[in-house]
Amino acid sequence: MATPTTSQTIGPFFHFVADPAMRDLTRFGASGRRIVVHGRVIDGAGAPVADGCVETWQAVPATSERFPGWGRCATDAAGRYRLITIAPGPTEGRDGRPYAPHLAVTVFARGLLKGLHTRCYFDGEPLNRTDPVLASIDPARRATLIAAPDVTEADDHFRFDIRLQGAGETVFFELAEWP
Amino acid sequence: MSEPLFRPPPPGTQPDYKCAAYGSTAKRAPDMPLVRLPLTETERRGPLFPPSHYPLITDMSKTEGREALGERIIVSGTVRGEDGRPVAQTMIELWQANAAGRYHHDHDDHDAPLDSGFRGEGRVFTDDDGRYRFVTIKPGAYPWKNHKNAWRPNHIHFSLFGHAYASRLITQMYFPGDPLLDVDPIYQAIPDEAARRRLVAELDLELTQPEWALGYRFDIVLRGPGGTPFERHGEVA
Numbered sequence: 001m002a003t004p005t006t007s008q009t010i011g012p013f014f015h016f017v018a019d020p021a022m023r024d025l026t027r028f029g030a031s032g033r034r035i036v037v038h039g040r041v042i043d044g045a046g047a048p049v050a051d052g053c054v055e056t057w058q059a060v061p062a063t064s065e066r067f068p069g070w071g072r073c074a075t076d077a078a079g080r081y082r083l084i085t086i087a088p089g090p091t092e093g094r095d096g097r098p099y100a101p102h103l104a105v106t107v108f109a110r111g112l113l114k115g116l117h118t119r120c121y122f123d124g125e126p127l128n129r130t131d132p133v134l135a136s137i138d139p140a141r142r143a144t145l146i147a148a149p150d151v152t153e154a155d156d157h158f159r160f161d162i163r164l165q166g167a168g169e170t171v172f173f174e175l176a177e178w179p
Numbered sequence: 180m181s182e183p184l185f186r187p188p189p190p191g192t193q194p195d196y197k198c199a200a201y202g203s204t205a206k207r208a209p210d211m212p213l214v215r216l217p218l219t220e221t222e223r224r225g226p227l228f229p230p231s232h233y234p235l236i237t238d239m240s241k242t243e244g245r246e247a248l249g250e251r252i253i254v255s256g257t258v259r260g261e262d263g264r265p266v267a268q269t270m271i272e273l274w275q276a277n278a279a280g281r282y283h284h285d286h287d288d289h290d291a292p293l294d295s296g297f298r299g300e301g302r303v304f305t306d307d308d309g310r311y312r313f314v315t316i317k318p319g320a321y322p323w324k325n326h327k328n329a330w331r332p333n334h335i336h337f338s339l340f341g342h343a344y345a346s347r348l349i350t351q352m353y354f355p356g357d358p359l360l361d362v363d364p365i366y367q368a369i370p371d372e373a374a375r376r377r378l379v380a381e382l383d384l385e386l387t388q389p390e391w392a393l394g395y396r397f398d399i400v401l402r403g404p405g406g407t408p409f410e411r412h413g414e415v416a
Contacts, residue, residue, distance in 0.1 A: 003189055003261075005401070006374045006378055008378070010338075011336065013276075017300055044205075065231075108349055111203030112196065113201070117216075133216065164208070171214055172211075173213060175218060176218070177184065177186060
């Protein structure tokens with residue numbers, strides 16, 4: 001078995017490859033319910049992460065020529081990001097049990113030697129109550145994985161803030177086939 | 180029974196988030212331990228990047244007909260999965276500083292010249308055998324204020340996707356013989372010496388194009404199995 005190549009930081013100057021078009025996952029003509037997921041990335045001192053990068057991926061709807069399933073947005077001076085996508089559907093577990101609709105979210109930034117993986121679930125989604133991943137999380141931290149409808153914006157806007165460290169730290173995952 | 184893929188990384192082969200010598204980790208590395216997430220459909224599948232939507236930039240040594248200043252090089256290698264199979268038709272994004280050590284980026288204030296012949300961004304895809312190749316110029320070292328006389332070793336940034344979300348990798352390719360590697364906190368954050376060495380490309384005279392450009396070989400292993408974009412991972416046997 002080959003050992004996977006080591007991760008290194010994305011650094012602060014990745015913007016060449018962060019084409020601003022990549023924040024809109026509907027740009028190739030995808031159909032379905034459009035949603036906006038936005039928020040801020042904050043460090044352990046409460047300061048905005050102004051040179052970071054937020055990526056989202058979803059398995060449902062299936063990726064195609066019209067829907068990449070993946071998007072990326074650089075954070076701005078206030079640590080804000082904003083992505084437009086098609087609302088994710090439930091995914092299927094190996095035992096047939098559904099997982100609640102979610103986005104896989106990865107943060108890359110200067111100061112992160114590896115990407116940080118989290119998930120964005122959606123407040124009010126009935127399947128959240130039985131989702132095996134949410135159920136496995138300490139209830140005191142579960143809310144960090146749930147985006148709320150943004151009452152100050154339109155009803156298809158969801159707010160998902162990401163706190164890298166300290167009070168209210170977002171739950172981050174280590175992905176693997178655990179023995 | 181086959182060995183599991185997407186193994187937890189072998190000890191020491193990946194850096195920790197916290198790294199005292201790398202100042203920017205102090206307020207950005209999480210305090211809490213990561214939560215172990217067994218892979219689900221979300222992590223086993225991954226995005227497709229049709230080349231029609233993601234145009235190739237295979238020669239970074241020219242921009243709109245202008246030749247970049249610096250030492251022209253060819254970089255090539257093979258991308259494989261943990262099972263040794265090639266990762267076919269996967270996208271690789273590239274970016275780097277110019278020969279003077281300056282990024283073509285609004286926030287790079289290093290006092291070194293920009294080069295109108297060099298933007299420093301590339302995008303290539305592996306072929307059916309997992310091979311990739313691009314042309315660029317050797318990037319310069321640059322200061323980065325982490326500590327007194329902190330200068331980054333010459334490096335090219337690589338971003339790879341593979342065919343599963345859990346295969347995503349961002350890394351840096353370094354150059355053989357660079358004395359700055361020994362004093363670079365980002366490179367030295369990797370505990371395992373062999374893992375560090377694998378981030379250093381090899382000078383390859385077979386890849387070198389006579390009277391034109393030196394060749395460097397840089398092979399990459401992604402987590403999970405190799406294969407094509409159209410295989411669904413984790414459902415074999």
